[in-house]
Amino acid sequence: MATAFNVGDMAVYPAQGVTEITGIETLEISGVTNRFYVLRCLNSEEKIRVPVAKVDHVGLRNVVDSAEVERVMELLQADRLVVEEPNWNRRYRRYVEKIKTGSLMEIAQVLRDLHLTKADKQLSYGERRVFETARELLVQEIAVAQATTEDDVAGRVDALLT
Numbered sequence: 001m002a003t004a005f006n007v008g009d010m011a012v013y014p015a016q017g018v019t020e021i022t023g024i025e026t027l028e029i030s031g032v033t034n035r036f037y038v039l040r041c042l043n044s045e046e047k048i049r050v051p052v053a054k055v056d057h058v059g060l061r062n063v064v065d066s067a068e069v070e071r072v073m074e075l076l077q078a079d080r081l082v083v084e085e086p087n088w089n090r091r092y093r094r095y096v097e098k099i100k101t102g103s104l105m106e107i108a109q110v111l112r113d114l115h116l117t118k119a120d121k122q123l124s125y126g127e128r129r130v131f132e133t134a135r136e137l138l139v140q141e142i143a144v145a146q147a148t149t150e151d152d153v154a155g156r157v158d159a160l161l162t
Contacts, residue, residue, distance in 0.1 A: 003061065003062065005037055005055075007023055010144055012062070012104075013048060013058070014058070014059040014100055015133075015137075016048065017042065017137050017140045017141065020040050020042065021037050021038070035052040036049040036051055036052065037060070042140065042144075063141060064142075065145065066146070069145055071105065072105060072108045073156075073160060075105065078112055078116070088124055092127060095113070095127070099133060107134050108138055111135055111161070112161070114130065115161045139153045139154045
């Protein structure tokens with residue numbers, strides 16, 4: 001069964017981050033009538049429409065709870081990296097795929113792995129972009145989940161990583 005959202009709810013859209021449900025619209029496209037959630041990305045004025053019937057398919061989900069935040073913070077504290085893929089290009093693709101899942105745990109793994117890699121060698125341009133994207137998505141969602149500022153969460157995340 002698809003997750004139901006109401007206007008005003010916060011939801012996470014994979015690879016975009018936290019969004020606010022600003023409306024529920026009924027639109028007719030090619031003779032077919034569908035209901036859509038209208039999402040507004042928090043860091044921009046970008047709007048996204050997601051068919052209500054496809055919520056699970058696109059990965060739209062609720063913001064994590066405090067127990068999940070604790071698991072994410074514990075995951076960030078790892079001090080060793082096991083390199084599963086020595087080829088940077090394949091590693092990069094794997095990281096991008098993990099971010100696209102929208103799972104905060106997967107995003108935390110990407111952030112942690114790239115941080116540990118960065119301690120050993122310089123990251124490629126693509127890896128640096130993935131690192132920044134993962135950090136931004138993680139900080140944003142935890143800030144919303146804990147009703148605090150992104151700066152506060154960023155400071156805590158950076159402290160855990162160092």
